[in-house]
Amino acid sequence: MANVRHLETTVQRVVTDILRNDVKDDLGFLTVTGVKITNELSYMYVYYSVYGDETQMSKTQEALNRANGYIKNQIAHRVKMRKVPELVFKIDESYEKGKRIDDLIKSIK
Template identity: 30%
Template structure:
């Protein structure tokens, strides 16, 4: 079974090469017209499967279309990877939408709202203390 260092190294190589394939080799207008970033690759311990998480600046509906298009093109991407890198077997790929960024932004928004509520409550308390 491969060690974590090897998995991390192969994940990094896959990320680099898949990014190049997405930028240069795919002839898809949807993919070319939207900014796509590979945020994370989860590679199985036996190097047979990988989940590729992507982020995009596009809206949620368009991101879902992008993920669908990438999953349709995964055979081509895998074949191209096989020509570019020396691996006994290129892993099976699944593209997924990475929603961590949106979740993080919603948490920050909630924290800002709580801070504003606390500030407003503190202001009201100070105003009441001045009147007494």
């Protein structure tokens, strides 16, 4: 379990570097917020947030989907893994959920 957590941290750092320096597509103002690797090492979920509206979010998702193979290949080169899991990008909605909850609490007062 500790090895998976260490691997998640390493992959998050590597993916952030790849997105910042290697991917030429317009990703907008993107932040990698976390990485979750399944126990059987078959999926690697990269959670991200994007500053902007729905249009910017969908443009970023499309750019990430286009770059998926390249990013996975780069992870394989930079991180010591026997098998590189399937890479899945997911938008991290925790900020929006937290903001909605905060707004609800403020509206009750």
